[in-house]
Amino acid sequence: MLTMQNIKTHYFFTDSDALLLRELRPMAEDHQDRMVDEFYDYLLGIPETATLLKDSVTLQHLKETLKKWFIGLFSCTYDNQYLLTLQRVGLAHVRVGLNAHFVNAAMNVVRRFVIELLQEHYPNIQERRKFRNAAEKIIDINLDILSASYQEEELKKVFLSRSLESKLIKAAERFTYGLNLILVIALAGVSLGVVALFVWDILHIFRGDVEKGILGALGTLLIIWMMIELMDNEIKTLKGGKFNILVFIGVIIVALIREILISTLRHDMLETQIFLAGTLLILGIVYFLVSKSQQERT
Numbered sequence: 001m002l003t004m005q006n007i008k009t010h011y012f013f014t015d016s017d018a019l020l021l022r023e024l025r026p027m028a029e030d031h032q033d034r035m036v037d038e039f040y041d042y043l044l045g046i047p048e049t050a051t052l053l054k055d056s057v058t059l060q061h062l063k064e065t066l067k068k069w070f071i072g073l074f075s076c077t078y079d080n081q082y083l084l085t086l087q088r089v090g091l092a093h094v095r096v097g098l099n100a101h102f103v104n105a106a107m108n109v110v111r112r113f114v115i116e117l118l119q120e121h122y123p124n125i126q127e128r129r130k131f132r133n134a135a136e137k138i139i140d141i142n143l144d145i146l147s148a149s150y151q152e153e154e155l156k157k158v159f160l161s162r163s164l165e166s167k168l169i170k171a172a173e174r175f176t177y178g179l180n181l182i183l184v185i186a187l188a189g190v191s192l193g194v195v196a197l198f199v200w201d202i203l204h205i206f207r208g209d210v211e212k213g214i215l216g217a218l219g220t221l222l223i224i225w226m227m228i229e230l231m232d233n234e235i236k237t238l239k240g241g242k243f244n245i246l247v248f249i250g251v252i253i254v255a256l257i258r259e260i261l262i263s264t265l266r267h268d269m270l271e272t273q274i275f276l277a278g279t280l281l282i283l284g285i286v287y288f289l290v291s292k293s294q295q296e297r298t
């Protein structure tokens with residue numbers, strides 16, 4: 001955390017600079033109205049800054065605060081209280097959404113005003129240089145503190161969005177994990193249903209409907225086998241493994257094979273059986289292509 005003392009040291013601002021500025025105070029007081037008028041005329045001439053100053057009551061108030069700030073440049077007391085006041089001004093600008101560029105540009109107006117004032121009052125170049133150096137240092141220090149508020153606000157934004165981002169990602173991950181868990185439980189439930197279906201098919205055999213029983217049981221067994229694959233795949237995904245699309249295509253193929261088995265038993269129309277066989281062929285090709293592309297990637 002920077003203190004006013006640190007900042008003054010970094011700008012080589014000495015006590016004699018402070019005393020020189022103190023000497024300039026009467027001159028600054030005499031010309032404060034002119035400086036404030038020039039400052040706001042400049043800002044009112046720029047559309048982006050003029051919109052922030054459209055309220056005449058605010059403008060009058062701002063002119064008064066700017067005068068105080070201007071005289072403060074030549075006050076000789078540059079302590080931590082001074083730093084705090086400037087930080088508050090900086091934050092006020094950030095709050096109203098003022099672009100930092102305009103603070104820099106406006107400070108340039110102040111700088112030029114002070115330099116011209118010195119030229120008017122101190123014709124001796126040696127003397128003028130001393131005052132000018134001190135004035136330039138305090139203006140730079142002011143600009144530094146006013147701009148720092150912007151950087152700190154930017155940093156806060158970055159950190160806020162970063163922590164928000166990681167929290168969102170974590171929440172999304174937990175949500176997906178929860179969904180996968182529900183899926184596994186649902187798959188287990190469905191598997192139990194398929195087992196019941198298998199028992200039902202076996203019962204057909206005992207009732208004398210051997211052909212229907214055996215073919216039905218065969219189809220159901222295929223489904224149980226695919227259910228095992230599906231659950232296995234889900235558990236692997238839960239443990240952080242890769243999602244395997246092939247298993248899903250396999251499930252559809254098995255369901256279709258079962259449908260074909262039943263269809264022949266039902267003596268469905270030829271068109272239906274051709275349609276089922278055609279679909280099976282297409283799915284077979286898709287399965288082959290996907291597994292080939294997976295092999296190439298590994």
Ligand code: HEM
Nearest residue numbers: 043049052065066069088089092093096098102103106107
């Ligand atoms: C050299 C640069 C500048 C200095 C030294 C300065 C000084 C100040 C001061 C002393 C205040 C009062 C802060 C408070 O109430 O605590 C203030 C507020 C304000 N300044 Fe500046 N200003 C500068 C540049 C600008 C510029 C370029 C604009 C552009 C329009 C601007 C617009 C405002 C506004 C709108 C407020 C009121 C903020 C609020 O409502 O809280 N200032 N400024």
